Amino acid sequence: MSASYIPYHPEQQQLLPSALQDWLPQGHLAYFINDTVDSLNLSGFHMRYAAGGPRNQPFHPAMMVKVLVYGYATGVFSSRKIARKLHEDVAFRVLAAENFPAHRTIREFRALHLSEFTELFVQVVRLAREMGLVKLGTIAVDGTKIKANASRHKAMSYARMQTTQAALKAQIAALLQKAANTDEAEKNEPDLDIPAELERRQARLAAIEAAKARLEERQRQSDAQRGRSTDDERQPKDKNGKPKGGKPYQRDFGVPASKAQDSFTDPESRIMKRAGGGFDYSYNAQTAVDETAHIIVAAEVVNTGSDVQQLPMVLAAVKIHTGSAAGQVLADAGYRSEAVMAELATTQPDTELVIALGREGKVLVKPRDAKRYPHTVAMAAKFETAKAKLDYRKRKWIAEPPNGWIKNVLGFRQFSLRGLAKAKAEFKLVCLALNLRRMGAMRAS
Structure with a gap:
């Protein structure tokens, strides 16, 4: 006797059209993102198309926002992969409602609306506060390095720039001399497309000179911040210009170190040390996380590896996004700075700072000059005090999980866009997606 199975007829066509909404279970993240985006103010996205004009009919901005946000919330960042998901993934098809924008359309929409996505992040933070998921009693600030969209092989050190620049100038001079030779002399030379060779070398030389100028300008700014001047003759001097004690500077004012590098693909990124060893062209992403539900209330990006000067910027962003300052801020020793603490005492006097002065568990050399370092x-x-130690122990489980979720759950370890401004906007899009994912999970529970 043959077994009896539930009917299975893959060739059978459906007699009535099915509803895509029936294909996803209730409480699915796609539904939450769909409803949340519909409740937000998308006027900034619509403004770009309000003028009309001779162009193809655009896709609806709400649909594009939902698809992009859901993509980032589920670890799909590539416009090509999102376009593929619109055909293969039920959740994407539900959000797109049978629209299938090409990957170029998705990419261009994201690039054109970076400022609008930044504003959308603020709206979601305020929505989370209205839902009671952000209370600003205690927030923790942390930084994490995220790889830039820059090739390590398309970069050059300052020393190599100098040697390559001299070599290219010599080659260009030789080509110009060859071009000036007589036709009779050129007959005995191998065939060479001199204009093309000149153009290639001149373009390379221009790129190197621009990168060299960026390094030198960056070094001049750094030297000026250290109190150096163009006429210091490598000698440390006080505010009055008089020589003071200390080792002489190794280089003239504005001259970078030989190993200083610049990227040709993303000049605004910087070489930063990565966890586990090694160096990459990266950006330093700063997050402020509320204690209540691990909602990110501020997300900023800088191109300096150090966290020490970033706290005022991050806390100012928290105040702008939420309309009020946090009651307490927890930060590790990377944010320790007398100048920063003095600034925050003036700009945010109602916020209690708990900033570590060194690594936890290490014996610290405590400052004793209360006049100089009050x-x-x-x-x-x-x-x-026991209270401060207890408060500071909360920092790890408040600040560090969202950074771990961004890198290990969403899988966002490298920016898709190049340039500091675009990296800032993309990181806000990532944090916006993570916040919605977190809010959806909290709502379901």
Whole structure:
């Protein structure tokens, strides 16, 4: 006797059209993103198309926003992969409602609306606060390095720029001399397309000179911040221009180190040390996370590896996004700075700072000059109390999980866009998607 199976007829056509919404279970993230985006103000996205004009009929901005946000919330960042998902993934098809924009359309929509996505991040933070998921009692600030969309093989050190620049100038001079030779002399030379060779070398020389100028300008700014001047003759000097003690500077004002590098693919990215060893062209992503539900209330990006000067910028963003300052801020020793603590005491006097002065569990050399370092001495005294130690222990489980989710759950380890401004906007899109994913999970639970 043969077995009896549930009917299976893959060739059978459906007699009535099916509803895509029936293909996803209730409580699916796609539904939450769909409903949330519909509740947000998308006027900024619509403004670009309001003028009309002779162009193809655009896709609806709400649909494009939903597809992009859901893509980032599920770890699909490539416009090509999103376009493929629109055909293969039920959740994407539900959000797109049987629209199939090409990958170029998705890419261009994202690039054209970076400022609008930034504003959308702020709207989601405020929505989370209305839902009671952001209370600003305690927030923790942390930074993480994210790889830039820049090739390590398309970069050059300052020393190599100098040697390559001289070599290219010599080659260009030789080609110009060859072009000036008589026709009789050229007959004995192998065939060579001199104009094409000149153009290629001149373009290469221009790129190197621009990169060299960027490195030198960056070094001049760094030297000026250290109190150096163009006429210091490599000698440390005080504010009055008089020589003071200390080792002489190794290089003249504005001259970069030989190993200083610049990228040709993303000049605004910087070489930064990555976790586990090694170096990559990266950006430093800063997040401020609320204690209540791990919602990211500020997401900023800088192209300096150090966190030490970033706290005022991040806390100012928190105040702008939420309309009020946090009651307490937790930060690790990377943010320790007497000048920063003095600034925040003036700009955000109602916010309690708990900033570590060193690695946890290490014996620290505590500052004793209260006149010179009043805020640092006061912070050291605060960490002698049991309350401050207990408060600071919360920092790890508040600040670090969202960065882990961004890299290990969403899989966002490298920016798709190039340039600091675009990286800032893309990181806000990532944090916007993560916040919605978190809000959806909290709502379901």
